[in-house]
Amino acid sequence: MALTFAKLKLRTLRNGFRGRPAKILMFVLGLLGALFYGALAFLLFLAAMTAGHDGLALAPAYGGTLLALAWLLMPLVWFGVDETLDPARFALLPIPKLVLLRGLLVGALIGVPAAATLLATSGLAVGAAIEGGPAAGAVGAVGVLLGLVLCVLMSRAVTSGFARALRARRTRDLAAVVLAVLAASLGPIQYAINSGAQSVGMDRLESIARVLGWTPFGAPYVVGQDAVAGDWAAVAGRLALTAAVIVLLAWWWSTSLESAMVGSAGDGGGSGTGPARAGSPTARFFRRSRAPRTAYGAMLVRELRYWLRDARRRASLITFAVVGIFLPVMLNVGPAAGDKQLPMAVQLLTMVGVGTLASVGIANQFGYDGSAYAAQVVAGIPGRLELRARAMAYSWLVLPVLLSVVALTVVLRGHPAELPAVLGVPLAAYGTGLACCLHLSVWGAYALPETQNPFAINTGTGVAKSLLAMAAMIAGPVLAAPVFLLAAFGGPVGSALALPVGLAYGLGAAWLGALTAGDALDRRQPELLAMVTPKR
Amino acid sequence: MKKFDTKLAVDGVDLAVPAGSFFGLLGPNGAGKTTTLSMAVGLLRPDAGRALVLGHDVWADPVRAKALVGVMPDGVRLFDRLDGTELLTYHGLLRGLAPDVIDQRVTELLDVLALADAGRTLVIDYSAGMKKKIALACALLHAPRLLVLDEPFEAVDPVSGATIRDILTRYVAGGGTVIFSSHVLEVVERLCSHVAVMAAGRIRTVGTLDEVRGERTLEEAFVEIVGGRTATGSELSWL
Known part of the structure; x- marks a missing residue:
């Protein structure tokens, strides 16, 4: 047998x-x-x-x-x-x-x-x-x-x-x-x-x-x-x-x-009928959110809800939160730190890593949707709008985690003066990483099996996932290198400038990434749908 | 035309759906019905050929064309971690409808389709028939001129089926056009003004219901056109 x-x-x-x-x-x-x-x-x-x-x-x-x-x-x-x-x-x-x-x-x-x-x-x-x-x-x-x-x-x-x-x-x-x-x-x-x-x-x-x-x-x-x-x-x-x-x-x-x-047969007890919410359908859809009552706002709200309701997405968020919090603790409190602290440049390098890691969760965003993505294709949603809403929703959830990692790092190191650099570098890395991962999500999406197990993947996709994420993990930091160099080796001025520069750099990179990837998405909608639809 | 690897799934389908018609696309399993409809609404890129919706090319001018069509794909997931109301509202917003229009239409659609009670259940926990109904509601919400429905009557109970039939009949009477695929022949016979029969990726027959049916029942005509086998009674004798 x-x-x-x-x-x-x-x-x-x-x-x-x-x-x-x-x-x-x-x-x-x-x-x-x-x-x-x-x-x-x-x-x-x-x-x-x-x-x-x-x-x-x-x-x-x-x-x-x-x-x-x-x-x-x-x-x-x-x-x-x-x-x-x-x-x-x-x-x-x-x-x-x-x-x-x-x-x-x-x-x-x-x-x-x-x-x-x-x-x-x-x-x-x-x-x-x-x-x-x-x-x-x-x-x-x-x-x-x-x-x-x-x-x-x-x-x-x-x-x-x-x-x-x-x-x-x-x-x-x-x-x-x-x-x-x-x-x-x-x-x-x-x-x-x-x-x-x-x-x-x-x-x-x-x-x-x-x-x-x-x-x-x-x-x-x-x-x-x-x-x-x-x-x-x-x-x-x-x-x-x-x-x-x-x-x-x-x-x-x-x-x-x-x-x-x-x-799968006996499941479903979890959701049930929620508490009755009054109000018109749109009011119920947006709840207290102040997102615009447009296609963009709708996608934003749906994405936010999906990151919290979909077990797979939730698992990826939790993973980042855990790794992101423990990295600075281990580096600065563990025996690696010992009596002497990490040199600033090395610390900033790990912050580049944290920023990049934060962006990787979006790399297979269409794979999470699976064939449900057909709704977007049928409605003819412009690619730029779609990616902007998705990136915004994801950042809304991930950036607070990223900020707490930064805060934790600064507190653990005990040098408040380092804050601009320690904050600016991961923001820049997050922006460039986001740009790379948006492109990845359009070009390198893969289907996830339709099981209830959030950890299940198809054979061979583990490698695909690693290779793609590796590409983003290399390209993101390389693109963020200017801000890192400025913060690490620019002396006190560079260190202070790192925050505004990093913020602008990250925003610009993410914006450019959403534009270019959005245009690619416009040309590839049916192909992307085929890539993320699980084979039966 | 569409090729999957080496298999030619749909080969030279030339189909004109008259505006205002109730059009049934028939065919056995694997005939290429879903592939044809997917290519016509922009879900699957054809290897050759084009698709026009009321004069707009789906692949050259997708925004205009897609605004005119309501689609209900088969075997495609919905955004099923929203509840029924949320899903419909989401679709309305995607289509750029104004919030007050959405509020009115969503409430009405849920009511008519007898989904009002389930408005707060996540769509993932719906039964198959309820999923069909909510998907149909999504396709109807923006009042399209053309409805493309893939297997709308599959897995639907008789009561819901009757509701869907009513809605579609009224929609056509109001000047809309419906094309749907099915192998439930009696429904097609009852509803459709026009019929096309597909088999092995080609259109075998097309015309008004009476032209295709002739003197026979639609079922007899269908089996004859497609070339099915008739049981002799000697096989499966062990059953």
Whole structure:
């Protein structure tokens, strides 16, 4: 049965590529990238097992933990989950739950990230075999395989758990908090690494590694070392720990799987009939908003409402809020800052990053709409107007977050005089990023599957998403470079000028971007609609 | 004409819809009805050929042409995270109507289509028939001269179907033009003044209802034109 699922997954993948060279190219690029990093990590782990160097010997514990955390967090904050095998499609088939679970797990194990992880960690098993003979190698291999299963299961269980939470409108606030806490767990890791980097001493690093080795994150990757050292009790303990966690995760996944299978049918309790609002239809539509009663105002209000009502859009906003808030905290309060603060230029560079990151959420704005975009096409809305309304609505929600990041940074650094520069640079970067992302949204849109899971994406689009966002992430900062240079190296005058210049620069860039992208949109409306309409 | 990869979906459709007619576009599944209508309203760019709406080229002069048409696409999502009233108001504003006109028309449309109670439910939670009705309301709101409807009677219950039929009949009587695709032949037979039959991307027959139908029922004519098979009774004997 599991074999059937594997075949199904491979066939769906293959059919998805049929007649779409761009998608194949993306896939191959992603594969090459994954191979490259996988091979690098393989060599690192191999060296860790065989070199006998003290520092390197800690690599399995730290590297394994990082890998596991990446599996936990990446789907949530960035990549989404490949829902090629959507559990809902099996709802009508008479498959026992255990078999379905096993099959879906096998399906989830087939994929580029899993292959790259396996390639990387197999360095541990090979290393253990070289150092400690075949028995140690076998133990290492078991650890590596269990580790992979643990990672995949964890990402599945957590995302489907979250999907359920984000779907119900009542629990979305709770979900936001939990997501924030999860992302915050990046902090401690950062802390551990940085305290190591500051050569606090091998003792401390080793004690942390010992702790990590007994968490489910690190345990499966350290058993190879135990076996080489002949510590069979530790091997048994760690493997038992891993297996226990795997069983627990599988159980959690199976409970959320059930709701995913009946999900779309039984859903809908969340909205219901809201409290009766009096007034004429237009008054009800605009509520207290003072947007003009025109097509522009209508789009503005609808976009605002959609950023808050659509789980996918909400997830992207929350992600930016969390990352945006934690970045300055980590850089200025964490051990990286230590006693001395970041140099101003570096701080400003991170502000360029924050500004750019703020703009990326709009890069697939039409993909969020899906085929609903047809309404705009049929009504013949001018592209410039459309993009202006969308950019305005998005900025209305994102700029307050951006401003609080700036405020937080200034407070943490304790130099109010830096405010103009720290504010002007991200504003400029946001403007240029917005310009790039508006173009991206017109030229590089991609369809999102019509499921309820806000983390679900189509196979291969993870790579497409990354490449496109990467392009915007490079082009945006490059375009914002003049303001950065002025603020960072212009002395006190440049630093003070950075705010007005940055504001004007960002506004101008965004305005130009909306104009040019709007003209492109006018020429491409039907093509864009076809790009964002999910294939069935 | 429209090509998808190597498959020719619609090949040389030359269709003139007389103003003031109630025009039914018939065809089996996959005949190219949706593709044809999408190209006629600006949702899908044709590889060759053009589409005129009351003298305005949809692809050369889209703003003028689109203002004259009301469209109800099939299988297309609405902005379904708005509630019914919000969605209609949104469409009215997109079409540039004045707020007081919108208020009056939205209230009236929701009333006539029996959606007033559901005005505060998000459209995503509507049933399939309710979604059809609200989509029709969106297409009607700006009082277009031409209505293009893709499968307006699919998934609609008999009562709503009758309401929709009434509205459309009155609309045509008032001088409007309706073209819709369907494979519900009895509805077409009851409503339409003109009929065209499509199969495999080509128009097979076009004319007034009586010309196409002749002496037969429309169903017999349709099956004969399209070339369907008749069951012999020997297959599926295991059922």
